[in-house]
Structures are given as C-alpha cells and as structure tokens.
Amino acid sequence: xxxxxxxxxxxxxxxxxxxxxxxxxxxxxxxxxxxxxxxxxxxxxxxxxxxxxxxxxxxxxxxxxxxxxxxxxxxxxxxxxxxxxxxxxxxxxxxxxxxxxxxxxxxxxxxxxxxxxxxxxxxxxxxxxxxxxxxxxxxxxxxxxxxxxxxxxxxxxxxxxxxxxxxxxxxxxxxxxxxxxxxxxxxxxxxxxxxxxxxxxxxxxxxxxxxxxxxxxxxxxxxxxxxxxxxxxxxxxxxxxxxxxxxxxxxxxxxxxxxxxxxxxxxxxxxxxxxxxxxxxxxxxxxxxxxxxxxxxxxxxxxxxxxxxxxxxxxxxxxxxxxxxxxxxxxxxxxxxxxxxxxxxxxxx
Amino acid sequence: xxxxxxxxxxxxxxxxxxxxxxxxxxxxxxxxxxxxxxxxxxxxxxxxxxxxxxxxxxxxxxxxxxxxxxxxxxxxxxxxxxxxxxxxxxxxxxxxxxxxxxxxxxxxxxxxxxxxxxxxxxxxxxxxxxxxxxxxxxxxxxxxxxxxxxxxxxxxxxxxxxxxxxxxxxxxxxxxxxxxxxxxxxxxxxxxxxxxxxxxxxxxxxxxxxxxxxxxxxxxxxxxxxxxxxxxxxxxxxxxxxxxxxxxxxxxxxxxxxxxxxxxxxxxxxxxxxxxxxxx
Numbered sequence: 187x188x189x190x191x192x193x194x195x196x197x198x199x200x201x202x203x204x205x206x207x208x209x210x211x212x213x214x215x216x217x218x219x220x221x222x223x224x225x226x227x228x229x230x231x232x233x234x235x236x237x238x239x240x241x242x243x244x245x246x247x248x249x250x251x252x253x254x255x256x257x258x259x260x261x262x263x264x265x266x267x268x269x270x271x272x273x274x275x276x277x278x279x280x281x282x283x284x285x286x287x288x289x290x291x292x293x294x295x296x297x298x299x300x301x302x303x304x305x306x307x308x309x310x311x312x313x314x315x316x317x318x319x320x321x322x323x324x325x326x327x328x329x330x331x332x333x334x335x336x337x338x339x340x341x342x343x344x345x346x347x348x349x350x351x352x353x354x355x356x357x358x359x360x361x362x363x364x365x366x367x368x369x370x371x372x373x374x375x376x377x378x379x380x381x382x383x384x385x386x387x388x389x390x391x392x393x394x395x396x397x398x399x400x401x402x403x404x405x406x407x408x409x410x411x412x413x414x415x416x417x418x419x420x421x422x423x424x425x426x427x428x429x430x431x432x433x434x435x436x437x438x439x440x441x442x443x444x445x446x447x448x449x450x451x452x453x454x455x456x457x458x459x460x461x462x463x464x465x466x467x468x469x470x471x472x473x474x475x476x477x478x479x480x481x482x483x484x485x486x487x488x489x490x491x492x493x494x495x496x497x498x499x500x501x502x503x504x505x506x507x508x509x510x511x512x513x514x515x516x517x518x519x520x521x522x523x524x525x526x527x528x529x530x531x532x533x534x535x
Numbered sequence: 536x537x538x539x540x541x542x543x544x545x546x547x548x549x550x551x552x553x554x555x556x557x558x559x560x561x562x563x564x565x566x567x568x569x570x571x572x573x574x575x576x577x578x579x580x581x582x583x584x585x586x587x588x589x590x591x592x593x594x595x596x597x598x599x600x601x602x603x604x605x606x607x608x609x610x611x612x613x614x615x616x617x618x619x620x621x622x623x624x625x626x627x628x629x630x631x632x633x634x635x636x637x638x639x640x641x642x643x644x645x646x647x648x649x650x651x652x653x654x655x656x657x658x659x660x661x662x663x664x665x666x667x668x669x670x671x672x673x674x675x676x677x678x679x680x681x682x683x684x685x686x687x688x689x690x691x692x693x694x695x696x697x698x699x700x701x702x703x704x705x706x707x708x709x710x711x712x713x714x715x716x717x718x719x720x721x722x723x724x725x726x727x728x729x730x731x732x733x734x735x736x737x738x739x740x741x742x743x744x745x746x747x748x749x750x751x752x753x754x755x756x757x758x759x760x761x762x763x764x765x766x767x768x769x770x771x772x773x774x775x776x777x778x779x780x781x782x783x784x785x786x787x788x789x790x791x792x793x794x795x796x797x798x799x800x801x802x803x804x805x806x807x808x809x810x811x812x813x814x815x
Contacts, residue, residue, distance in 0.1 A: 203806075
C-alpha cells in the first residue's frame with residue numbers, strides 16, 4: 187500500500203514535466219494548426235515607422251484602413267509593423283528588413299536610403315506633399331507646476347536645469363531638436379552670428395541623459411530623470427488627451443515644425459500587393475487619415491483640419507527646415523559643423 | 536585530532552553562530568535578487584487580475600509568447616541532437632585538434648550575445664559575406680523566424696554539450712566494450728547502451744537550452760528586425776513595450792516569462808535532485 191503510493195508519486199513526477207511541456211507546445215502551435223474553420227490568410231503590409239507613431243498607427247490609422255479595404259474589396263489586411271528611432275529604422279531598412287513602407291522622422295533619413303541604393307533618389311518627392319505625411323512642432327516638457335520656471339529654450343541653459351535629450355545618432359527627433367535649438371537662437375538675435383551656437387552649447391552643457399529614440403527619452407523623463415525634455419508636441423498631446431500626462435508643455439517663442447517623410451521601398455513590394463500598398467499610401471493623405479493624425483496629436487498637412495484639435499498650442503515664430511535651406515544643408519552646417527564639431531568638442535564629449 | 540573536530544562540528548553550537556551570516560546573506564540577496572522579481576509581479580497585478588489578463592490578451596503579446604515558445608522548442612530539439620553528437624565525438628574519439636575544437640564548441644558561453652547577432656548579420660545579412668551570394672536565390676535568412684532560430688542555436692549550443700559530455704566521460708566503458716564484442720556497431724551501441732544512460736542528461740540539457748532560448752535578447756534583437764506578428768519574441772516585446780512606456784503590457788509578459796522559468800527551474804531541481812538521491 188505504502189509502496190504503491192510511493193510508485194504513483196514517482197510516476198507523477200515524471201509525468202508532470204511531460205504534461206506541462208506538451209501543454210506549452212500545444213498552446214504555441216495552436217494558431218498554426220490546420221483547422222478546417224480557418225479563413226483565407228489576410229494580405230499583409232509591412233510598415234516601419236519612427237518611434238512616436240506607434241499608438242496612432244496601431245490604434246487608429248491601421249484599423250481605419252483595414253475597415254475601409256474590407257468594405258471595398260472584402261479582403262482582410264494585416265499590418266506587420268515595427269517602431270523605433272528614425273535612424274534605427276533607416277539602418278534596419280538598409281540592412282535589408284522587409285519594410286514595404288517606412289515613415290521616417292526626417293527627410294535626411296530618406297536621403298540615406300537613396301544614398302545606399304535602397305530607393306531611387308528623391309522618389310518620395312513624387313508622393314503627395316513631397317512625401318510629408320504630417321507635422322509636429324518641437325516643444326519643452328517640464329515637471330508639473332514648472333518648478334524651474336522654464337519659459338523658452340534660453341532657460342534650458344541655466345546651470346540648475348538638467349535636460350533629457352534623444353541621441354542624434356539614432357533618433358530623428360534629436361536632429362530636429364538640435365535644429366530647433368540652433369534656429370531659435372539665430373532667430374532670437376538676428377544680428378549675432380554666433381547666437382545659434384551659443385544657445386546650442388548652453389543647452390547641451392545641461393544634457394544629462396541621451397536615449398536612442400524620442401520615445402525612449404520620454405520614458406526616461408517619465409521615470410523621473412531631468413527637469414526638462416525637448417520633444418515632439420505630439421508626445422505630450424497624445425497623453426494629455428488621455429489624462430495621463432504628468433508634465434507641462436512649454437511652447438518656445440520660436441521653434442521648428444518637424445515634417446515626417448514617407449518612403450515606399452519598391453524592391454520589397456511583391457507585384458501582387460502593389461494595389462494594396464498603393465491604396466494605403468493614398469489613404470495616408472486622405473481626409474479621414476489626416477483627421478486621425480490630428481486626433482492623435484499630429485498637425486495635418488491640411489491646415490484647415492488642424493482646428494480639429496483645440497489642444498494645439500500657439501507658437502509665435504514657427505519655422506520649417508526649408509527656412510534653413512533644407513535638410514542636406516542643415517545637416518552639413520548645423521548638425522555636423524556646429525553640434526558635432528564644435529559643441530561636443532567644447533564639452534569634451 | 537584537529538581533522539576530526541573539523542569534520543564533525545558540534546551541531547547545536549553552529550546554529551546560533553549561523554544566524555548572523557545567514558541574516559547578512561538574506562539582507563544582501565533581498566534587494567539584489569528577490570525584490571526586483573517581486574516588483575515585476577506586484578506591477579503586473581497592480582491593476583487586478585482582469586487588467587493583467589487583458590494586457591496578455593492582445594494579438595501582439597499572444598504572438599510574442601507563442602513565437603518564443605516555438606523557437607525555444609525548436610532550439611531545444613535541434614541542439615539536443617547536435618549537442619549530443621558533439622559530446623559523443625569529443626568524448627569517444629581521439630584526434631589531433633581535439634582540444635581547440637572542444638574550446639570552439641564552448642565559445643558561445645563567453646561571447647556577448649550582441650556580438651553573436653552582429654556576426655550573424657555580417658555573415659547571412661543582405662550585405663553579409665554569404666548573404667550577398669544568397670541574394671539571387673531570393674533566400675534571406677536574417678529578419679525571419681529562421682534567422683532567430685540560427686541565433687538561438689548559436690547562443691545555446693554549449694548547454695547540451697556541457698550536460699552530456701561529462702556523463703559520457705564518466706560512463707563505464709565495460710558495457711560498451713561488451714556490446715562491441717558481441718558484434719554491435721557504433722550506432723547500435725549508442726542507441727541501446729549509451730542513450731538509455733544519458734536520458735536524464737538529455738532532459739536536463741534540453742530544459743536548460745529551452746530556458747535560455749526563451750529569455751534570449753541580445754542576439755535576437757539584431758537578427759529579428761523586431762517585427763511584430765512575425766519575428767518579435769517575448770523578450771523583444773517586453774523591451775519594445777517598456778521603451779514605449781506601456782508598463783502594464785511589458786510587465787504582464789515579463790511575469791509570464793518569469794513564471795515559466797520558475798517552472799522549468801523547478802523541474803530541473805526535482806530531476807537532478809532525484810538522480811543524486813537515487814545514486815546515494
């Protein structure tokens with residue numbers, strides 16, 4: 187009797203791992219089992235986007251297009267997507283990830299794709315709006331109540347302020363932020379040729395943490411690091427609309443409106459999916475998609491839709507990259523010649 | 536005289552003295568190991584069980600968990616075969632270059648996993664040494680589930696080998712020799728003499744491989760392309776959600792991974808514990 191129970195316990199000990207493992211295995215393969223009820227596989231679009239696009243694409247734009255396409259053709263569409271720093275996404279596309287569409291934070295990254303032979307030069311310029319899908323200005327996020335009294339970029343140069351900044355190596359947002367800081371300095375003192383450099387140097391002296399993407403920088407800020415974060419207005423508005431924002435938005439007197447460029451990677455699009463991808467590209471500039479972007483905190487390329495979001499703040503002196511001569515010039519003369527060669531050297535980084 | 540006192544310390548006198556070092560150890564371990572693990576579960580269940588379940592019940596989370604499990608099973612099966620074969624060759628044959636080969640097969644333990652990912656990309660990627668040659672065939676292993684499997688096979692290779700080889704080395708050769716004398720060939724000897732003796736080691740090694748594959752991050756993040764619903768494993772999902780500030784989603788999957796590794800660890804303990812108990 188006693189011996190029998192002992193044997194049973196032993197058998198159970200061998201059976202238990204086998205049982206647990208086979209249950210796990212069964213759970214894992216379940217969706218791929220050839221069950222009779224499964225419908226035709228959906229058609230797919232592979233979409234890579236820069237970091238802050240994640241929610242608005244996954245939760246509004248993709249579902250809206252899925253609905254529209256199903257209503258029009260009866261076919262199901264599945265979006266395979268990945269979101270990361272714009273530079274990271276660009277490097278991944280160059281390395282050969284199967285992206286069919288890439289929505290990048292800045293045209294400079296699109297330029298890198300064409301420099302590496304991934305897409306024909308300037309191919310995005312043939313899209314509506316020169317490839318620009320939406321915009322958002324660069325703003326300053328501060329702690330609730332603005333305890334350090336930050337009102338503009340110049341306040342970020344004070345010695346008691348700690349700034350969180352995304353890393354220009356991998357983040358498109360960081361490149362925009364550098365342009366915003368430099369441009370704001372120049373426009374603030376038009377007579378002083380080194381005003382842009384002075385402001386940039388002052389801000390960067392106070393940078394205490396650099397994250398790989400605008401989104402990652404935001405997470406660092408939320409986790410309690412630093413007094414101020416320079417980021418996309420959309421980041422703040424998206425959370426504000428959901429009552430989740432634990433920070434305040436400060437609108438600088440003068441700042442840049444970032445413009446986000448769509449690149450179609452022809453070589454990754456199979457001929458049979460051409461119509462589907464083209465339809466989605468057209469959909470991105472349709473009024474319904476642009477309205478979704480506005481609801482998600484992005485400023486539409488269609489100015490009259492921007493009245494749809496009362497949270498958009500007023501910027502006294504906004505400027506665009508074209509005011510600085512385009513990205514190629516800004517990258518050469520601001521990011522490389524001033525920030526990389528002078529500011530970083532001066533700070534010994 | 537002294538040796539006997541050392542060998543049999545007085546049990547009642549040891550107990551009060553142990554209190555201080557044991558207490559210190561627990562104090563050190565608490566913030567180092569126990570509290571971080573507890574934090575994952577506290578955060579995961581902070582919104583209640585329904586919030587935890589709904590965080591797990593998104594398409595992305597379910598896919599990531601399933602994909603990780605499938606890769607872990609595949610890795611464990613392939614490396615069980617490859618690792619046992621490697622252990623057999625290294626243990627039963629004597630040949631020049633045996634030692635260097637033994638070092639090479641154990642290298643993955645020492646190489647940082649990020650380096651493994653980079654090297655795989657530089658070999659098989661579209662701009663890689665072999666990847667360029669594959670380009671015309673249209674076969675592209677990187678950024679696909681197959682690429683993830685390759686990375687996991689590389690990273691976990693030594694675990695199977697490490698469990699099986701000592702067993703093979705220790706095994707009495709008399710049964711093997713007996714098998715050969717009655718005309719058994721190498722395969723028959725392996726199948727009927729060695730394999731039954733290795734059963735426990737195979738189970739332990741496969742579980743170790745499975746556990747490591749389930750948690751692999753460094754190599755996977757590079758070779759997978761991090762595509763949701765296609766190549767995003769559970770650890771990549773956790774990282775992506777955490778970076779995006781979705782703590783609830785990240786923590787729910789982290790809690791499941793932690794739970795799975797507890798279960799595997801429990802099996803490992805039970806199994807190895809029982810074997811030593813049987814031997815004594």
